[in-house]
Amino acid sequence: MKRVWGVIAVFFFISTASARLEKYFKYAGVYPERVRIQSEGGISSPQMLTREGVLYRKPGARATVLVCHGFMCSVADVKFLRSLFDKYNVMFFDFRAHGEHADKQCCTFGRDEAYDVKAAVDFIRSDRELSALPLISYAFSMGAVSCMNAQARFGGLFDCAVWDCPFESTEDLLARSISNLEFSFMGQQFALPGRRFLKKFAYNQYVQEVLKWLLKTVANIDAAQIPTRVVPLDNVAAAQKVFVPTFYITCKKDAKAPPAAVRRLYEATSGFKRLWITNGRHHFDSFFYDPDVYAYRVSHFIEKFLNKQCSGDSTVVRPREKIVVDGDIWGEASI
Incomplete structure (x- = not known):
């Protein structure tokens, strides 16, 4: 039994040492x-x-x-x-x-x-x-x-x-985020009222402040941690130039x-x-x-x-x- 445990210990030591050596040589000379x-x-x-x-x-x-x-x-x-x-x-x-x-x-x-x-x-x-x-x-x-x-x-x-x-695009990203806004009442999920208004005026600076608060409160997305200004951005048009x-x-x-x-x-x-x-x-x-x-x-x-x-x-x-x-x-x- 001792011999078995000895073999296991040696195997574990070799495996650990090999992993460390592999990592060392993998990043050798990298600073x-x-x-x-x-x-x-x-x-x-x-x-x-x-x-x-x-x-x-x-x-x-x-x-x-x-x-x-x-x-x-x-x-x-x-x-x-x-x-x-x-x-x-x-x-x-x-x-x-x-x-x-x-x-x-x-x-x-x-x-x-x-x-x-x-x-x-x-x-x-x-x-x-x-x-x-x-x-x-x-x-x-x-x-x-x-x-x-x-x-x-x-x-x-x-x-x-x-x-x-x-x-x-930022427009589609905001639309998806707003569409997914829901709240729970008495065990039931309901769509948040006013989503059409939020989508229409999503680039307005005052609406964006409300939107950040809603995303944090309802969707658990805390965009308020990072000062943010969402502006129109068409990434499909950008991809056409790649x-x-x-x-x-x-x-x-x-x-x-x-x-x-x-x-x-x-x-x-x-x-x-x-x-x-x-x-x-x-x-x-x-x-x-x-x-x-x-x-x-x-x-x-x-x-x-x-x-x-x-x-x-x-x-x-x-x-x-x-x-x-x-x-x-x-x-x-x-x-």
Whole structure:
């Protein structure tokens, strides 16, 4: 019996040591560098904004990945995503009104955040080492929308993109949020009165204050934590100006960026593209629902791009367009 326990102990020690060594070699030579970028203010600020970030350089990297977070997140919340890109240089930064030094700043759900993306890309392109490498965008939710609009507005920022759960427009996002507002009375659910009025005047600054309060009280969405100004933003129109290889991802049960919404963006995008609809349970849940498959799919797409298998030339890789929907139990169905 002692021998059995001894074997188990040795096996456990070897497994633990191997995992630590693997992690060590995986990130060997990678050190975080604090970075600071200067972003144009836009409609949300009359002044230039200073944003903080962190850069991880990987010796021998074939590319650099710029990771952009979503609404009510920060660099500190999303650093775990670096594990998806252990082969590459990775840079994170805080959007305006998020993370460090966010006083007197305002979030616009992607409109002015495009300037933050542009500033981050300018920083990367100004670096002698990084500028020689392809630049890949990985972003989710508001971050994906910001990158999409930056790519469309300024052109040529990214060479490849992986965008998880972007919404098609602020108008549609607000309409869905308002339509889902309900309250409970005596055990019954009722639609909130006045939803048509809220939808019609959703961009009015006074109505937006009421809407924030309702979202916090009724829908448990605390938008009041981040100073916010929602302005019209047509992301489908922006997607029409995206021509780089693009991988869209969303969840079947995503109420904020449902499959139909992300599919509109996918269809508007030109060039080599993929859409993956996962069994995720809510907004930005594809990674957490199945981290291994998510990591494989994202890595596989990036490697295809780096190996020049995502060329605009249809003779290189076929098909240039593909939608994959995960099965309810296991497996997938291509449509």
